[in-house]
Amino acid sequence: MSEEYERETYRLACALGWASLGLGIVQLAAPGAVSRLSGVDDSAWARTGVRLVGVRELMHAAVLLGSRRPAPWVWTRVAGDAMDLTVLGRAMAKRTGWRRARVMAAMAAVAGITATDLYTATRANRHGPRTQIMGPMDLRAAITVNRPRQEVYRYWHDFENLPRFMAHLESVETIAGGYSHWTAKGPARKSIEWDAEIVEDIPDELIAWRSTEGAAVRNSGSVRFTDAPGGRGTEVRVEITYDPPGGKVGLAFARLLGEHPEQQVRDDLRRFKQVMETGEVARSDGTPEGPYALRQVLQRPAQPVK
């Protein structure tokens, strides 16, 4: 898709965000006027209803205006429109005369807005890889290690060392011929196992691996080693691709629980640096596991562990 197309979608989504903000403020500040205008002021709970819709509009505004890529969030407005049309439809059925006319006018207005929302939301769906619900997850992270490149490469190259700094791995056994058997902690503490093979290996520069056919969690990764400038050690760059168990939806839930895959890879690299430079993983009694994303949300008190 063209950049111009994406910019236009972005502008539309932002405009809808500002519209939500304005409408929300009016609905909260003057619910009486809004309910009169839409012909439902004879209902006992009209003002409360309008206020609730006002709060909802502010939430639309928050996600639309607070996001770097607001367009997919327009779907929340579409859902809101559907709700408004349903409520107004029922209100119209019960009314006659000028009230019925006003409700119909309000419905016409909402229908127009719905069309705009749908148009913007579908535009958003037409491009951008991140709107995919399924599909592999790409992670990248980098760190500088104050050790010579050969030494850093050699440590990583022995895959049996990986569980020392990759928090989700329980063990890796190397089998002959570049093959290895990996065991990881999966969701809900179930172990996941798979075999992997080295697909590229350039001494002191690059190691790339991928899971073999039939792995439960398809994954691949690579790590690149380059000299950091001016004797600052070795720059280590990792790329990992995997199919998250439970898809992107499962991933969203994991995020809510504090499991950020991006943070996990960064923490893995931090532990790698610690092991390489200091010979151990830094632990405090507040974080006895060492750098660990989940623990950062749920710290122990800084008191000795029993």
Place this chain on the structure above:
Amino acid sequence: MKANCWMGRNTLEVQEVPDPRILNPRDAIVRITSSAICGSDLHMYDGYIPTMKKGDILGHEFMGEVVEVGPEVSRLRVGDRVVVPFPIACGRCLACEQGMYSVCENSNPNAGLAEKLMGHAPAGIYGYSHMMGGYPGGQAQYARVPFADVGPIKIEDDLPDEQVLFLSDIFPTGWMGAEMCEIKPGDVIAVWGAGPVGHFAVASALLMGAERVISIDRYAYRLEIAARAGAETLNYEEVDIFDALRDMTAGRGPDACIDAVGMEAHYPIPAVQAYDRVKQATRMETDRPYALREAILACRNGGIVSVIGAYGGMVDKFPMGSFMNRSLTMKTGQCHVQRYMEPLLRRIRDGEIDPSFVITHHLRLEDAPRGYEMFKNKEDGCNKVVLHPW
């Protein structure tokens, strides 16, 4: 063991907690003989440092006897008497190799947390919030000391605790504050804050050859201690600091200004104090930077502002125009204590300085909560409290 635990804002409890264990091969366990309360402990006591958790053991100025060492510790033995520096440092990352111990790249297991607030993570510090690593502090009977070969300094002669204890933080911190001023003959140095760190900054600046050192505070008893350390004094509730400094330096302004106050400064004009107090209470800023603002405005053109007072998050009304247009330089940092312990211990041994001059109170560990109250409210001439856990 007994330990002084943070239980929420303005609430401390000395509790029975488990004894610390060796968790890593480079750890040591120290039986603490003396532990001090630091001005920065008050920032946590007052609830201004984020990421504190109920039950956290406070304290980062402590010394004692090594009672256990991990298999990878070679420089220390059981029975050694040591002073422990407050920043935890691995000694092997690039920062440590360059002597920047307080920004050690490996000692903070909660680096991810600190990065969210600060961009990059500083080193771990004992008893100083979870953002700084979640390490239990030294206001306790024992402490676990990670990277024990790198930090602690052995005290092999009979110097009493009270003369060497402050090598853990405030003496090196004051020293570094003065060192950052790059003192040349004839220099006039102004020091905001006449707490113990300010007192050591005064003494250090004079040892480095400053012509005059001016100490600024509002408590007469603290200014008296500064005067005994060799400073001229100004009480900001009695004189206008800016005018007084201009007068004392015949219009030039001090060559360097040291902020030894930090995030909980006070200001003599109630409306200004109220403005920042309200912003702080509503978390629109975390720090009240009066001393810093004044130090910048007072400093001579082309001078140095050295910041050793502790800040936590955000300040506002930062006089950037004055700072930029007048070619000022700011130098700052949590002290790289490991760098200064040896040379300063030598100066103590040689009788150039006796750091115990800042102490006003000795209390038992059980009385730590009372010590904090006295220290916070400046009761009973309180300047520095040393706790005795045994």
